[in-house]
Amino acid sequence: MSEARNVWVFIEQGDGQVADVSLELLSKACELAQHLGSQVWALLCGYQVEGLVETVIQHGADHVLLADHPELEVYRTLPYCRVAVGLVKQHQPYIFLIGASPVGRDLAPRIASAVRVGLTADCTDLQIGDFLYKKENTLYKDLLYQIRPAFGGNIIATIVNPKTRPQMASVREGVMRRRTPDPSRQGTVEAVRPGFQPQDFALQVLSHEMRPPTVRLKDAPVIVAGGAGVDGPGEFELIQDLANLLGGEVGASRAAVDAGLVSREHQVGQTGLTVRPRLYIAAGISGAVQHRAGMDKSNKIIAINTDPTAPIFQVAHYKIVGDLAEVLPLLIKTLREKAK
């Protein structure tokens, strides 16, 4: 089986729906599998989730491994890990992609550790390419390039796992583009029986309360984002006001989130959300590579910054060198006047 070079995607589901990030990964997996001449396999775990198989196939899976079991109804690390690790060992996929959601970030490292393979978190791009391992003077063909910004300034690192299989990577929601589903697509389903062990149930979920997202950054036509240059919550209200006026959402840099100006749901970037709005306004954001990774595909970008050398200006279509405390009120006032 190991020559099959199949690309696996972990399918996250809840409330009778497949998570967006899993559908996005299926689209990417199709691309990778086409390049490798192999298949896309989906691992779908849950209870009474058979109804989702169709969606998964329409979005790109050739084969669905379906682990449907009452013990898998609510996500728990150990039972899910038991199923995934067993199947990975049995089938030896070439690549295994998992969404970097709370569930994926809990599960993926555990699987990688159990199978003793590498895992790259929060990739912003995935490609297939060759790798000359200088230490061994060996050429590895068709590896997964796991691409992500690296700490240390304006740098992007390409990471590979030359020896271990599967090559595992996690990807945040919104990074990959989701293709439109193809209702005529055919795929096969294989029911798998989990072989749980008593120790898999060391943890019990007593209650689980999730609320629907209040911010819909991903679909927002306009995003007004604030960064560390915003001086306190009072000034951050300007960001909110402008977003409201434009019918948009509020975004933020990690620095603004860390400063407590706004909740983490609003974070744009490599470890936040990737967005592609019609208009992105960055106020008081320097434009670090991790931030740009999440917004540089926006249709139009306006940057407001006091520092004319800030890297954000390099990706901006409209540059406003100025103090956001003056520019934002001006924008708000002008828009209000126009509306009258």
Add this chain to the structure above:
Amino acid sequence: MPYHSIVLVKQVPDTRSVSGDVITPDGTMNRSALPAIFNPEDLNALEMALQVKDQHGGTVTVLTMGPLQAAEVLRQALYRGADRVVLLSDRKFAGADTQATSYTLKCAVEKLGAFDLVFCGRQAIDGDTAQVGPQTAEKLGLPQITYAEAILSLEQDEIVVRRAFDLGIELVKCKLPCLLTVVGSANQPRPPSARKRIAYKLACVPAEYPRLLQQWPDLGDEASLDALLVQQGLKIPVWNAADLPVNEAELGLSGSPTQVYKVNYVVLEGTESKDISPTPEGIRALIEELVEEYIVG
């Protein structure tokens, strides 16, 4: 009943202060301009462990893997109430990805002896990967509770924990021993205690002896300082690869399945752009243009 906790911590460059003079004009980073700090969520993990000790008794042992300078975070832990600290440091540990890191930590935790709880921060700010906690738990064969925000009860060998996500919470009950990764909203880490700061001001690793002797020449020479620190329990133990029951092939760079193939500098080409003056006229013209192009309206 008393609980014995182990806290895994990391010294990280303070990525939050990346700005201005740290980024050079060509976009590279002057790392040495960044202060090294206690990873923020690891302080929350330490605080949670200290609260368990405050309420139930027991001990808190803090472990870090890093260069010898990382002894600083261990001192910070002692100032806050840790009972015992250990530094894992060896060239052989260097260049580790999360797989090799968690393997090294696992070997060290096993060497420390019996424990009930392992705490770590949810993630480190220099990588944001959140992988080391779960991978260490897996290697120790422990259940994991990631995103832990509060311990709601701890009785006998059972813990009830609230997990916190951006979009909700979950309550879980788990058998001990287990590993928790702690989020920043969990607590307000206590500041170093003034009394402990004095008590532990000499706590150090041998590599720091010259610095100490320079500061306090009365301490004599390295041999006498060493004897003094050992006697007072202030010598921070440094474990290297030979001190651990490890398979060396699994350590550091060579034990890391992930390899960095290449690093590219992002060349910012500069989009075609317009300068807008921050004046009422400039802003009005901008908005008119955006309306005309159906970008707003």
